[in-house]
Amino acid sequence: MVKVIKRDGSEEELIYEKIVVSILKTGAPIDIARKIAFMTIGKIYMDNKESVTAKELTSLILNYLKAENETWYRNWIAYDRVAKKRETEKELK
Template structure:
């Protein structure tokens, strides 16, 4: 069974646990913790028989787990996420 992620812009893509791992690594989490968080999130979605999940809900789940592991990684994720969103907004504005 595949799970679909509904992104903020409304587009859809397949849920890929490895993307969670990469994001957690960028926030400073070690590989074993990043993989554990990805597995927990995937297991929760499968357990609840979720077919679609919003990117926002997915982020909330990841951040809750990250915060339990390490406050610093949690803060790093938020800083990194804001920087990406700001850059996307600037790119969209420059294309108009």
């Protein structure tokens, strides 16, 4: 199974459903979210990787999102900024 190396250095299993849920938050419909998640995981397996960084995973997803719909792409960027800001605020407390 492929591992995702998160920004904090921890590792977790690459989970299809987590990718789908993240894509759904952009406003993409379920069929597109599933398609992008499938293509993303397929690309990782085709490259024969045992692990992928969160940054690499995000980049793959963003490339597929941008090709599908520019608005969904921008929504991901906006959502990601908010999530990172929340993480930073948690760390400061």
